[in-house]
Amino acid sequence: MDSKEAIEKLESILRIIGLKRNEIRIYKLLVEKRKGMRIREIQKELDISERSVREHVLSLYRKGLLERELIQRGWLGYIYVPVPPGELLKRIKMSIIQKIEELEKEFEE
Numbered sequence: 001m002d003s004k005e006a007i008e009k010l011e012s013i014l015r016i017i018g019l020k021r022n023e024i025r026i027y028k029l030l031v032e033k034r035k036g037m038r039i040r041e042i043q044k045e046l047d048i049s050e051r052s053v054r055e056h057v058l059s060l061y062r063k064g065l066l067e068r069e070l071i072q073r074g075w076l077g078y079i080y081v082p083v084p085p086g087e088l089l090k091r092i093k094m095s096i097i098q099k100i101e102e103l104e105k106e107f108e109e
Contacts, residue, residue, distance in 0.1 A: 007031065007085070010088075010089070019063075019065075026057060026060060027060060027082055029042060029046060030082040031082045035081075038077060038079055039080075061080070064091060067080070067082075068081070069081065
């Protein structure tokens with residue numbers, strides 16, 4: 001399986017866990033670019049509003065799909081990098097297993 005095919009399969013899992021279309025586009029862009037990007041760079045690349053990019057990036061960051069690095073180049077800001085897909089899959093899997101185990105305990109009582 002090539003990396004493009006793998007990314008498409010990952011995309012279907014991201015949809016299943018409830019990510020929005022533009023959240024998936026942002027995550028995929030960062031994975032494909034293999035480098036951190038600023039909000040404005042993401043906005044220009046995907047041609048969506050800067051406000052929308054900010055909201056989606058913050059959502060992805062809070063959900064643990066993105067990490068950020070503080071940069072200082074005459075100004076302070078963040079660049080966002082994706083959690084590597086393999087690591088992300090491990091996190092999703094662990095989260096699902098944990099939720100199933102919690103439910104099993106509920107039904108045993």
